[in-house]
Amino acid sequence: MQTPVNTLTELLDASLWTKSLSAEQRARIEAETVVKDVAAGACVCRKGDPVESWIGIVHGLVKMTSVSPEGKTTTFLGVAGGGWFGEGSLLKDQTRKYDIVALRATRLAFMPKATFEWLLDTDIAFNRFLLVQLNERLAQFIAMVETQRLLEPDARVARSIAALFNPVLYPAMASQVQISQEEIGYLSGVSRQRVNQALHVLESAGLLKVEYGGLSILDLEGLRRFGT
DNA sequence: TCATTAAATTGTT
DNA sequence: AACAATTTAATGA
Numbered sequence: 001m002q003t004p005v006n007t008l009t010e011l012l013d014a015s016l017w018t019k020s021l022s023a024e025q026r027a028r029i030e031a032e033t034v035v036k037d038v039a040a041g042a043c044v045c046r047k048g049d050p051v052e053s054w055i056g057i058v059h060g061l062v063k064m065t066s067v068s069p070e071g072k073t074t075t076f077l078g079v080a081g082g083g084w085f086g087e088g089s090l091l092k093d094q095t096r097k098y099d100i101v102a103l104r105a106t107r108l109a110f111m112p113k114a115t116f117e118w119l120l121d122t123d124i125a126f127n128r129f130l131l132v133q134l135n136e137r138l139a140q141f142i143a144m145v146e147t148q149r150l151l152e153p154d155a156r157v158a159r160s161i162a163a164l165f166n167p168v169l170y171p172a173m174a175s176q177v178q179i180s181q182e183e184i185g186y187l188s189g190v191s192r193q194r195v196n197q198a199l200h201v202l203e204s205a206g207l208l209k210v211e212y213g214g215l216s217i218l219d220l221e222g223l224r225r226f227g228t
Numbered sequence: 229t230c231a232t233t234a235a236a237t238t239g240t241t
Numbered sequence: 242a243a244c245a246a247t248t249t250a251a252t253g254a
Contacts, residue, residue: 193242212247212248213248213249
């Protein structure tokens with residue numbers, strides 16, 4: 001278990017883009033960024049909302065999800081503790097494209113758009129971080145399409161879980177996640193029953209441990225490579 | 229603190 | 242998709 005992250009300061013300490021900030025820059029960010037707690041199941045922001053902040057996860061877990069007109073729901077990806085998201089919509093000055101829903105009680109950090117743009121204009125390390133993050137997400141989406149088209153369900157589940165532990169996107173992630181098998185199903189695009197089956201395959205392979213309402217990672221590399 | 233009940237989640241068909 | 246079993250959370254004595 002890693003040290004728990006509970007405050008904005010700790011989130012910033014765990015984030016990769018803060019390393020080269022001056023004390024003044026750091027102070028301005030801490031002053032302008034607002035922390036907010038949401039309950040499990042709460043909607044953080046909806047599709048169509050104007051984008052006013054860049055959002056970081058202090059602790060907890062949220063999903064980016066979309067609901068079809070018929071009411072079917074698909075989850076694109078989970079964002080875990082230590083992760084930041086929403087830069088795409090901020091850069092393009094668009095409204096949100098997805099609903100963001102908390103899967104667990106989650107503490108969020110809202111960095112105002114003005115602060116984000118100020119960092120963009122003044123800090124090279126911040127720009128580099130965004131490049132790396134965008135590239136990492138692109139790789140994640142390409143891998144997701146490949147996985148869903150080419151691999152069997154066990155491997156799809158393994159990869160979806162491993163994606164939650166991306167050290168570039170979510171450096172503060174602990175090895176234990178609280179996420180129901182139903183949510184893993186939405187995340188990996190397989191039925192809950194199949195998730196249950198897959199989790200036990202992965203457990204007997206020694207890659208993770210199945211727990212009530214969650215799981216623990218034992219072998220992250222193994223999960224990434226599962227099925228290849 | 230403990231027992232009872234409801235709700236959520238898991239495991240199986 | 243439906244059902245039973247299990248775990249957790251909530252309630253009240």
